[in-house]
Amino acid sequence: MTSARSGGLRTLRGRSVAMISGLLLAAVTVFGIVSVAILRQNLVTQAESTLYLSNDTAISQTLTAVDATGNVPTFDDVSLAVPSDGFFFVVQDDEVVVSAFFTRDYDYRPMTGVELSHARAAMGESGYTAQADVADDGMYLVTASDVVAEDGGELTIVSGVGLTDADTVVRTYALWLAVVGIAIAAFAAVFGWRWTRQQLDPLERVAEIADEVAATPLSSGEIAPQRRVPRDVRHLGSETDRVADALNRLLDHVELSLNARHRAEESMRRFIAEASHELRNPLASIRGYADFYAQPGADADPREAQGALQRIGSEAARMSALVDDLLLLARLDADPVVAHDDVQLSMIVVETASDARFAYPGHVWRIALPDEDVTVVGDEGAIRQMLLNLVANAGHHTPDGTSVTVAVGKTETAVELSVNDDGPGIDPDALPTIFDRFTQAGSRSQTRERSTVGLGLAIVQALAIASGYEVSVVSSSAGTRFVIRIPIVVGD
Structure with a gap:
């Protein structure tokens, strides 16, 4: 350099x-x-x-x-x-x-x-x-x-x-004036050099950091944290300090963006592997049954044929669900348009909890609703799907005997729709990317065979963003709490 x-x-x-x-x-x-x-x-x-x-x-x-x-x-x-x-x-x-x-x-x-x-x-x-x-x-x-x-x-x-x-x-005056002028110019050169060096040191540090970043491979892989330009209190607010601050913020943005891209690439690779695995088994079953019954002279018991058809239908439904999730995410990416109607949350909570009791009978399901009906502005189908995905996430990733509470709360500015469980919680390393697509975080103590490809929470976040809501999660060894925060529209 x-x-x-x-x-x-x-x-x-x-x-x-x-x-x-x-x-x-x-x-x-x-x-x-x-x-x-x-x-x-x-x-x-x-x-x-x-x-x-x-x-x-x-x-x-x-x-x-x-x-x-x-x-x-x-x-x-x-x-x-x-x-x-x-x-x-x-x-x-x-x-x-x-x-x-x-x-x-x-x-x-x-x-x-x-x-x-x-x-x-x-x-x-x-x-x-x-x-x-x-x-x-x-x-x-x-x-x-x-x-x-x-x-x-x-x-x-x-x-x-x-x-x-x-x-x-x-002549004497002119001579002294020349001496004084040269002395002033020399003093200005020395003082100016020291002063400009002090003032421009932040720019030199900016150049050093920029050279280091330029020498760092950024085309692939996770980006290691880069050095930042140190801020000097003597130059706060100056143009050089603003340049240093701008470079630091640029590096923050670049690191976040490149690491997010890396995570997306890793998630995509995991998804391809998981999706291939998920699709290979049902396709193999379907192909096996089809090849068997397609053979000339195949004589099958009607009950066995009925079971085979049911198995084919189950595997096809499983593949259809995966494809439907991918199509939904693609639609939300391309055209995130949702309805803005009046939706009663209490009915949705009651119906979703009732369905969850039959889907996960080993769990204890509870609801917590305010005394009065709570109405929000949104898309009923989107809200039902977000709540259903959160309930399914709690039922699938927590052991039998876990207590799950679906609640509706209200603050001055928003309505909070939450799903709380007292399960073992989510691994802390997985929390920052829990809403990323194709993420399969699981819980601290996974008790069920993993059979998802990590799209449920990604769909929740995509629907929340399209609806103008906020979704968050807090988890510890004492349990997990997902919250959908729905802003209150003035006049409701």
């Missing part, structure tokens, strides 16, 4: 863990991209505020110096106009007249020609902000402002502030 635990991503557990981890990783990735973009935008906005403040200061200092002296301030005069990691320069008549570049440690120097060319290339319209790699060490925000001095001279003041710190913060 291939283990379900070694299937990798082919198993439901592997796919579930991969899906959970992938979804978490995707969620962290999307969150990281969005949060990084928002963080950088906020840092750029802060840098823009610093840039605009620095640019306003540079404009103020430049115009103050031009208005006071008529000249643009020198390099040493503009040190306070620029923040760390920033620069500014002034363009007059398309030439840079002064520039200052401040490093992160607040040292300053004039801007190089490359830096000036990069900054001027990134300049946009006055008042707008652009990004440029001015010093080949990171991005800078650059803005240019066109101003006019009091003497009418036009100047362009360009300011810049570095984004290196902002980019460093963003």
